[in-house]
Amino acid sequence: MRKFFFYSCLLIVFISYVFCSEPSPVSKVTTEWSPGDVETPAPPLSEGIFPCSGCHEGMPVNPKRRQLRDEHTGIVFEHDSKNRWCLDCHNAANRDKLKLASGALVDFSKSYLLCGQCHGPTFRDWKAGVHGKRAGFWNGKKTYFLCVHCHNPHSPRVKPIVPFPAPEPPKGEPLFFGGQKK
């Protein structure tokens, strides 16, 4: 009898554990996010520049913040330049990777993780497909363009561009929208 009581208690505890326990919250580290049914094209690296280790391998690292004079002189750095510089995002030890604030290394193809560290709401919208450009199928496979396909990471503000031709105004008629000077 006692044995039966013991086993039934055990059974109740087990059942209550199975049914009542919440799945333990898994902490989602941002590095784990990857686009599901989407593709991202390769990042638009300047021609012939990658792998960076091609030149940087064996080169002594100069951690001093300075104006670059010999290489990468075309880069205009206007991205919180007061507080940051090259080695905040580029990894000194392995130049072919980018470095997150946590010290974790990510590929250039996953640079959105780097951008998302500061631009949280924008990163959230991008993952939902609302910030940035999409191509492909509204109900299926999509191409997600990376942050760096639109924004130059060193100077992210969008620059003005020349627009495509304007419409021809109708001849001799008042216009429906606009065209009526006040």
Next chain:
Amino acid sequence: MKEKTVVGDNISRREFLEKSALVAASLCIPTFVGCTKEEAEALLQKHFLELTPTQVEQVLRRMEKENLKKFAKSVKVGTEPAMDKVLFGYGLDISRCIGCRRCVHACVKENNQSRDPEIHWIRVLEFNKEHGIDLPEADPYYCSPNSIHDENSKRVSPHQLTELTAKQKAILEKPESQYPLYHVNSDEDKAEKSACKVPREDHFYIPISCQQCENPPCVKVCPVKATWKEPDGIVVIDYNWCIGCRYCMAACPYGARHFNWAEPKIQAEDINQDMHYLGNRPRPRGVVEKCTFCIQRTRKGRYPACVEVCPVGARKFGNLIDPNSEISYIIKNKRVFILKNELKTRPKFFYFYGL
């Protein structure tokens, strides 16, 4: 003997009927004289929704033949029906739109609009930030000599006039594979410094096309039911049934409908061969046309052409019924507005602030 029924003074009822039938028949003859078999068939064709599947098939084959003859190019005219449990919605982020008018020209190319006289289904309006959305003051001709605003907007480079340059055509050729702004920007450095560029300082842009209303005034006024709302929410026109009365254009509060005043001209090399009966098949003279959310693409699951060409990703498209779609996310999470809300047309075209 029974007396003849007399109409008027000297014509019997029978004679009158015989003669009027003869006159009616003789009036009809010139209509078909000089008509090819195809043209006669087109003239006698029934309303699209009343066609049987066999008739639809015949109509499509006839259209493919007509287009082959006209453009010396094989085309495919489809009639893909609306998908189940789909209601299309469109989002446009006016905090991102830079007014580059790529959508306007991608739309022209995708939907076989007339190049001469020019028809644009999308009109991009420029507004002054100081005045907000003030429609009468909006400028659709910014960065062209016809700009109604300041002199700066009239300072244009030669290729901003009317013709698309070879480079611009190449951008429209394969929009989905084109990198967005980054590469455009690096090219732009070489462009003329003085040319009018967008976004212009202190201005914002709102592109306007058909709002695909849930309560469309254009459909209500059509006297022949040549335009109607499809189950997926797209307002379409049967160009073969349209009589060109333009009531719908008068009824539309968004200026979204356009009339073919002359025979539309499109170069054979510019023709988009993937067509839909209710969408982008070349229109005849004398009918009204409008945006159909690129029905020939979206009913196959693809994004509309304007969405894919937008270099800043301001244009969003999806299924309003699907709670996980991009457009549902926008409506849930962003500040959304519709144009002319007070008219109760209930547009499915939502403008939002993505910032």
